[in-house]
Amino acid sequence: MKPRRKQREKRAHAGLWAIIIVLAGIGLVGYGCYQGVMSLIDDWCADLPSVQNTTAFDLPEQSTIYANDGTTVLAELYMEKREPVTIDQVSPYVLKGTVATEDERFYDHGGVDLQGIVRAVVVNLSGGQEGASTITQQYVRNTILSSEMNEISIKRKVREMTLAEEMEQIYSKDQILMMYLNTINYGDNCYGIQAAAKHYYSVNASDLTIAQAATLIGIPNSPTMYNPVVNPDNALDRRNVVLSRMLTNGVITQEEYDAAKAEDLNLNVQEETGTNGVYLYKYFTSYVRDQILETYDHEQVFQGGLQIVTTIDPEMQGYAEAAVQKQYDSGRLAASNQEFALTLVDPNTGFIKAMIGGKDYDADQYNIATSNSGTQTGSTFKAFTITDAIEKGINPQTTYMNCNGPVEVNGSKIYNYGKQNYGSLSIANMTAVSSNTGFIRLITDTSSGVTPESVKSVAERLGLDGDNLGTAPTITLGVYNANTTQMAGAYGTFAAGGVHRDPTGIMKVTDRSGNVLVDNTAGVEGKQVITDSVAYAVTQVLEGVIYNASYGTANAAALPSGQIAAGKTGTTDDWHDLWFVGYTPQLSCAVWTGSRDNSVQLETNTWCQEIWRDLISACLQGQPNEDFKSASAPNYNSAYKGSGKSEDEDEEKEKEKKEEEATEGTTEGTTEETPGETPGGTTGGAAGETPGGTTGETPGGTTGGGTTAPDPGSSSTPGSGTAGGSSGTDTAG
Template sequence: MAKAKKQTNTVPDFTKYVRLFWIAFLGGILSIVLIFLLASWGVFGEMPDHTVLENPKTNLATEILSTDGKTLGKFYFNDNRTPVGYNELPPYLVNALMATEDARFKDHSGIDAKGTLRAILTLGSGGGASTISQQLAKQLFHGEGSKNIVERVLQKVKEWIIAIRLERQYTKEEIIAQYFNIYDFLNNADGIRSASSIYFDKEPKELDVKESAMLVGMFKNSSLFNPRRRPEMVSDRRNVVLAQMYKYGYINESLKDSLQKTDLDLKYTPQSHRDGIATYFRGYLDGFMKDWIKENPKPDGTKYDLYNDGLTIYTTIDSRMQKHAEDAVEQHMSRLQAEFFKQNSPERNPTAPFLDLNKDEVSSLLRRSMKQSERWRHLKYDLKKSDKEIEESFDKPAEMSVFAWKEGKPSEIDTIMKPMDSMRYYKSFLRTGMMSMDPQTGHVKAWVGGMNYRHFQYDMVKQGKRQIGSTFKPFVYTAAMDQLHLSPCDELPDTPFCIEANKYGNPEAWCPKNSGGEYGGTRSLKNALANSVNTITAQLIDKVGPQTVIDLVKKLGIDSEIPAVPSIALGTPDISVYEMVGAYSSFANQGVYTKPVMVTTIADKNGTILYQFKPETRDVLSAETAYVTVKLMEGVTQSGSGARLRGKGRDAYRADYRKVITGYPYELTNPIAGKTGTTQNQSDGWFMGMVPNLVTGVWVGGEDRAVHFPNITYGQGAAMALPIWGVYMKSCYADKNLDISTGAFEKPKNLSINVDCSQTDDDDNSNSSQPGQDMPDDLNF
């Protein structure tokens, strides 16, 4: 019998598997460490060093601040970003961010290990693991992730490294502030400062719980959660944030439930170069800053970048007064324009909106305007089109948005129109310019260069110069009183008067006429100025000579060219609102001219002062002469063409006229000095008004002198310009936060000139028209 084979029990040898496991495990660890080391050394792409982390490169908008601390606007190309500090963020905003984006933010050092492990095990289905620090790293240094899996892993590694470095470099509070400042909330809302302003018209510290929740909800994807395009989706996302805030104990359940039922309550306030407050002033400021930058390089010799360097410009504009000024312009111009369209309809006027021109003259005017247009410049010089091609393009209908008044507000109409027809259309709109200034400091408080900057960009405060009519007359009276020591109570005959030919270079005799051709008796100078009597103004300039008056106005800051002819007495020169306000301010400032100031300080992004203005002043008149001139102009608002400011003459107004004259009756009772002005054919209407601490000038007229009202009723300065001043001042006085004077102008000590002409005025033989009648307050013939 064969011997059975011996069986043995063998134990498997796992040694090599264990060895392979540890080799793989340690190799994996070493590989990960190596990857992190290589990434930190910049092998997979440049990594920020200590210096870059300390000063990360972000484009910062230049901010324009009002004197009352409000943001008027910003200069920027792509990034409308103005950083804020952590202490300017409300607690609800910070809590909403941590509850939604990184609940353990205060406990980790840049990487949330627990969240990362969860994300790996669930393959991301349980939520991402990016901390606030990682998201900041992504925003600052490498942007959106790649679709390539390898690149995405490497980017995530770099993100982790940068996040850890950021945690070492900055405090938790600084990281949160940077994250809020860097994020793009869309609609030019770069950073939390712009976002809170654009979506809610607030500063970040003023945001409430639900507003904070909405903005934090946008961090998920602002392109998707856009409150202007998808409000319902954004509302749902906001409610998720509110739920997270409740989950982590930042708000109670009742508050969460009540807020989740509310609307977004957006107050969309766009911040573009052509929208918002003080647009014309910002247009001026853009040129001012570019000139300043040319003359003031950085310490290293390079130039400041107005749009990216985060400068801060402190201006003299008061945002409240600016708003009152813009509202006054809007209220009156919408009414005045409606009346202008009514009186200048094509049915009534075949050459509308032009008067006094035939069809050939209108065609010639439009062709000149065509060649001066931006459209012509673009087609000729940018696109190299021939003149014939350009001219033909002006007669081809095109889609466009045009300006229109709608329910008293500026608006746009989408239409199809020939560019040539649009030019005629735009010329039919009356334009305006307004500036308000503190005469003692020279600080410009309000600046309105037109009705709508988006459609009418030519600034009628400083760029535009127009004939000033009888607002020039106070300069003539001042020169006469200064040179001849006349009193407002001195009298001159109100009779026809001529200055003979060649006396002042005139080739012919100059014989101005009074409005309405009425004369008779004598008038005090105060009465004559109040009623804008041309013959007496002519007598005064004859006594002192045109050059004396020109020398005076040059000292008062008027740089415009003025010919040395006697007709300047009635306001033939073209002068800007800016110059006129500066000149009139000298009367309110006891004869001292103070150059208008718009910018007080410029600082860099770190707050270092780069520029501070130095006042420019000069003595022009004695305090006595300036005061006497003021008393003369008080007569204009007491019994002359400005008397409607007092509420006088109410019964003389027709009902339809009162509908146009905005704000009447004004019923202002405090001392006011002023002067109206109306030029030939009612082409220009002016009003210059003063109280002791505020001087304001207003002009209204068409772009072309052929665009005007057909009669004096609506075309005089007291109807076109004065109402804007009246509404503006009523609003300023109603605003108890403003300190606008209601007192008398300061009387100089030892006044030797008699300014009380009450007895003389009672005896004056006045033929002037009463306010509201169809007679001009003044005309320069």
């Protein structure tokens, strides 16, 4: 029996060892599989970004443009409409309802819900439909793994679960929930609960009711299918599912559930009021947007969450719009397509305080106030010729120019407005009356030193675009182009004592993290481009345009408050453009009127002066009047004597004539015995040698001719006739 027992024991031991060997083999295979799986997982997750990276979860965030008060929203620039909020700015119904609907074990798991996975498998195998992704996983999928969102694979799921677990180790549950609520797609291009609340119900997320909260909670499951605007019936059914889960999880009571379920969707959709996200002051705001896009790329502007505070003053902008609208409503316009444009600038900071780029932005977005091509400036350009002359030592008060016409330049004849003749005028009075012929003589007389090239250089120093300026002698008459923003900035240089500041619409720019990218809060850095002496001398000349009763072409611009101002009118050939550019110590403003197609003929009118006067008066209302800061006189050392005769010289000449006539009369009287030798005697002698007397030396007689400057208030005063005065009419010829 012993041998048999030993055989049995041998067989038993052999079977045991076989089992051990099999199990060991299975273990080795399992271990190998485990190692392979872990190696595969490591390989899949090798390039995952770190959730500790603060930019890893940056989402597209709208940029906002504000007025200078930092609160008035002018525009929202976005690819995805999103407005992040904090947990205290969200209704508790949203917070608890989202957890009850999307991830009821959210506060219990570590990023991955194994029970949820098992439950989802059972439900799906039994013919139902249920997902197992936690709120953390959904957030990861919509942000850091958004490029893989539509990929259906085990690899993507493993990567998602790995990042979700890592997130849960770094962020609190409430932080993750708010990240999710600020990110998720709620349809209609709304991302985040705040954007959705404002869009669908015109309320903040903190003010959502139970029914409203449930409607929004239901949308992310399928943003198109459950969009309450597009598919209201589906949205209502989904809302009721959410309400049921809120009831089951104790978020709401039975009474609250019944009441909410009985409600309709009751949407109050917030309609878009702007154009491409631009809501207010559209010409100005689109100009700022375009300026920002020249500095930052499209993605940063439309997705980077920039906060852009502009220089626009809502109150002053309102005054500008009212002043312009008053003219539109006046019934005095020359044509239906006549428009106005203006730019109001603070010369001491460079800030654009108001801007109007045309009549209707929605009809035509071309901004006349900032256009690169600009429009002809007419006689407003003469201010730059005066500046050049004063810099060259020519005294505008004592240097006289022949202001009769015509003057021939390059085969063309230049006239004054209405072919008037003004005789000899000082450069100051020549400016006030805006004599074209006098300025042409000044810029073409080689002995003056004033040349087209030097005038162009002055204009460029004062901020005009040299690419739009030529060097023909008619540059002084404003045949080249500029826009109202450039002209307001240029004249603002005179107001600021010769310090030029490029006009800007941007005060401050910060990024989504609060880092300051642009800071102009103290104003644009200025540059002394002309001396304060020259600037003040120019201002004294341009004051005469407004206040010289005999010659001034802008009497209508005088401010009722008595605040001192200076400026210049401008008119172009055939009256296609009318301008007034004026300034006070506080503000500089350029106003233009015409038509976009250059077809309207405006004749003479004071539209621009009236707009300027009404706007500046409103802006400075209640403020004390200020004087321009005086400066010492420039060094008037030029040998240039002008092309006309001064009043003193004319008086002396007239005295000499009278003495000569008296002498001749005495001689004639002694030869009366031979009357036929001197035909005409006393009345036909010397007087007959000069037909028409002294008023006939220059055709025009009492309408501005003669070699003497007209006396103020006389019939020969250009300001009292069609040549100027308060009508502001001058032409570039």
